[in-house]
Amino acid sequence: MPLLLAVSLAAAIQPTCSWDNPGHNPYTGGAAAAIDRYTDIPEAVRSTLKRRMEEGQSDDQVNITRDNIAGKYQYDSAIRDMHFGRASMCATVTRGKWAPARNEPGAVYCVEQHCILVPRICGNVSRITRSAPAVAAGPKAPPAEARREAGAPVEFADLGLVDAPEREPVDLDDPTEIERRNANNRALRALGHAGDLLTEEELADAADLSRYGLFGRNSALGDDEYGLAQPVPEADTWAMLLAGLGLLGWQARRRARKAAK
Known part of the structure; x- marks a missing residue:
């Protein structure tokens, strides 16, 4: 059969x-x-x-x-x-x-x-x-904002920049630069003490921090040799900083007038 x-x-x-x-x-x-x-x-x-x-x-x-x-x-x-x-x-x-x-x-x-x-x-x-087999589409990369919130590094391409923004060259071994950065660090620490008054010079030093995102070596705020790189402030950060500085200046003048009376 x-x-x-x-x-x-x-x-x-x-x-x-x-x-x-x-x-x-x-x-x-x-x-x-x-x-x-x-x-x-x-x-x-x-x-x-x-x-x-x-x-x-x-x-x-x-x-x-x-x-x-x-x-x-x-x-x-x-x-x-x-x-x-x-x-x-x-x-x-x-x-x-x-x-x-x-x-x-x-x-x-x-x-x-x-x-x-x-x-x-x-x-x-x-x-x-x-x-x-069918080619499955791979997962899309999360947007820059999601990666920033997750602590992941954000590329300049995510920010719409082709190249990194140029930063003014700084000599970290220059004694003048070290002293200036230490003064900035002292001003920053002073901002964290509630009720303490800042002089106009300290206020200027605090405002100057926005120009430099890197605390110098020998910094009292960082354990690393060169400290931490700070992000570029956003527009709302600038507004909050200026408003806070203005409020501190007004409070300082008010107390000075009361002391004079």
């Missing part, structure tokens, strides 16, 4: 056929019978394919052209083991006489590496090869 079945299958299979006229010789047999003729596919995979084809659960909807099979996945252009008529099958089929603009839709069912193609026009159950 197995020998008779093998002889029958061999007689029904042709090495090469033409598919230049889709719909001319549609497949009239059952999908399950067609899948069972693919004996190189494991039985469990064939069962899954048959069930999904009965339920219409396709993996992809493709467009078949003369030189391509296009869908959300990538496929080889070759079509093989296509069924015709009642029970005949062609190992390979050609469609070289198609017009370049011709387009035939079809459904694809895949389990593991085994993919079944069913063209809509004729239902000729056949096989194709998926050459690559």
Whole structure:
């Protein structure tokens, strides 16, 4: 019996056929019978394919052209083991006489590496090869504001700048520069003491901090040799700083007038 079945299958299979006229010789047999003729596919995979084809659960909807099979996945252009008529099958089929603009839709069912193609026009159950999985879009990089809140570094490109802004060169070993920065640091510490009054010179030193984002070496506020780099103040930061300085100056003058009286 197995020998008779093998002889029958061999007689029904042709090495090469033409598919230049889709719909001319549609497949009239059952999908399950067609899948069972693919004996190189494991039985469990064939069962899954048959069930999904009965339920219409396709993996992809493709467009078949003369030189391509296009869908959300990538496929080889070759079509093989296509069924015709009642029970005949062609190992390979050609469609070289198609017009370049011709387009035939079809459904694809895949389990593991085994993919079944069913063209809509004729239902000729056949096989194709998926050459690559669908390329999932990678996650987009978070915006600059989200990365800033998370503590991640923000590139100048995120700020709309092509190059880094130029900073006035500073000699960190210059004694004058070291003294000026230490004075700035003292003024900054004074800002943190509630109720303490600042002199006009200290206020000027505090305002001058906005020009320099780097505390010098020997700084009393930092443990590192060069201290910490400060961000460039935003517009609202400037407004708050000026308002705070103005309030401190007004309070100082008010207390001075009271002391004079």
